[in-house]
Amino acid sequence: MISIITDSTSDLTLEEQQQYAIDAVPLYVLFGGQTYRDGLEITPADLFRGLREGKKTPSTSQPSPAEFAQAYTTALEHSSEVLSVHISGQLSGTVGSARLAAQDFGGRVTVLDTHTVAMGLGMQAIRASQMGRAGRSMAEIVDALEQVQKSAVIRFTVDTLDFLRMNGRIGGAAALLGGLLNIKPILAVRGGKVEAAGRARGAKKAQAEIVQFARDFATQNGPTRASFICTDGGEATLEEMRSALSDSGIEDFGNHKFGAVIATHAGPGTYGLALEVVN
Helix, strand or coil, X not given: CEEEEEEHHHCCCHHHHHHCCEEEECCEEEXXXXXXXXXXXXXXXXXXHHHHCCCCCCEEECCCHHHHHHHHHHHCCCCCEEEEEECCCCCCCHHHHHHHHHHHXXXXXXXXXXXXXXXXXXXXXXXXXXXXXXXXXXXXXXXXXXXXXXXXXXXXXXXXXXXXXXXXXXXXXXXXXXXXXXXXXXXEEECCEXXXXXXXXXXXXXXXXXXXXXXXXXXXXXXXXXXXXXXXXXXXXXXXXXXXXXXXXXXXXXXEXXXXXXXXXXXXXXXXXXXXXXX
C-alpha cells in the first residue's frame, strides 16, 4: 500500500483529505506576532480582517524536516511506501524539507515536486491516491503525475494589486497605475513558477479571458478537468465562470478556497481555475 502525503497549500478540504486518505502537513503564517498552522489555525478571512485593523503584512514559512519525518513515520505504520507531493520548489522550500526528511527512511519515501500549487497540487494528490488504491506501483504513479505536469496550468486574476505589492512581487508604481486604470493582471502558474499571462481592462474582461483560455486548453489537450479556486470575495465571480463553462465538456472538479498561505500573496477577491488533462 502507498500512502499519499501533501502540504496545506494543496487547499484540499478536510473531507477530501479523509475521502482520499491524504495527509496534509501544514505550512505556517506569521501574523500579528503569532505563528499559525495553515488550514488549521488561521483562515484568509482572519488575515484580511487583521490587515484592515492595521496589523503588519503577514509572512509564511515551510514545515520543518522533523514535521515531515513524523508524518512519514505515522504513514509507514500502515503502508509499505509513501509518496509525498508538494508545492513547487520555485515557490517554497517545502519540498526541500520533505526531501531532507525522506533521507532517513531507506528509500520507502518518494518526494515529488509537482511544479504547481493550490488545486493544481491538490488534483495531483487525489490522482496519486486513486492510482494507489487501484494497485498501481510507485513508478507508475510518479510517471503519471510527471505527464500531467507537462500541460497542467493555473490561470487566475487578483482583485487588487496591493497584496502583490506588499509581498514584493510588483513595485508600488505599477500597483498604483494598475489600480487607477482598473487593470486586472492575468497570472499563470506553469512550470513551477508564477508568471504574467496577460492583462485585462476590468473584471468582466478578465473573467472572459480566463474562460476562453479554459476552452482553448480543452480543445488543444483533449479531456480536461478544472478546479475552480478563489479567496473570500471571489465566490460570485467563480460561480459565473463555472456557469460560462458548463457547456464546454470540461469536467467540473468543484469549488475550492485558497488557504491562508496563498491568500497572503493573492489578497481578497482572487479567483481562477486549475486545469489538468484527464488521461
